[in-house]
Amino acid sequence: MKKVEAIIKPFKLDEVREALSDIGVSGLTVTEVKGFGRQKGHTELYRGAEYVVDFLPKVKVEVIIADNLVERAIEAIIKAARTGKIGDGKIFVTSVEQVVRIRTGESGEAAV
DSSP: OEEEEEEEOGGGHHHHHHHHHHTTOOOOEEEEEEEOSTTOOEEEEETTEEEEEOSEEEEEEEEEEOGGGHHHHHHHHHHHHOOSSTTOEEEEEEEOOOOBOTTTOOBGGGGO
């Protein structure tokens, strides 16, 4: 099993959720996060004062999926989240050693 984490622009969340649902991903976790990469933030004007916004609002989507779905999930996320502009985000894939469903005690892929 793998954990796929995607850091995306907040307004792309619904499209990414639908794209993952279409390939058979049954559950996901979403967290509102802030950060920056090459984008390095931006300058805004508020009540006549200019200030720098270093950390930009993003959304982190996490899914645990079977190994055979990883490439399809990555492609689905890229297709749904891409705007072609800087700050579209990143995808991280890590191995998951064990998953246990608390309610039933199921483990492994049955728990996902």
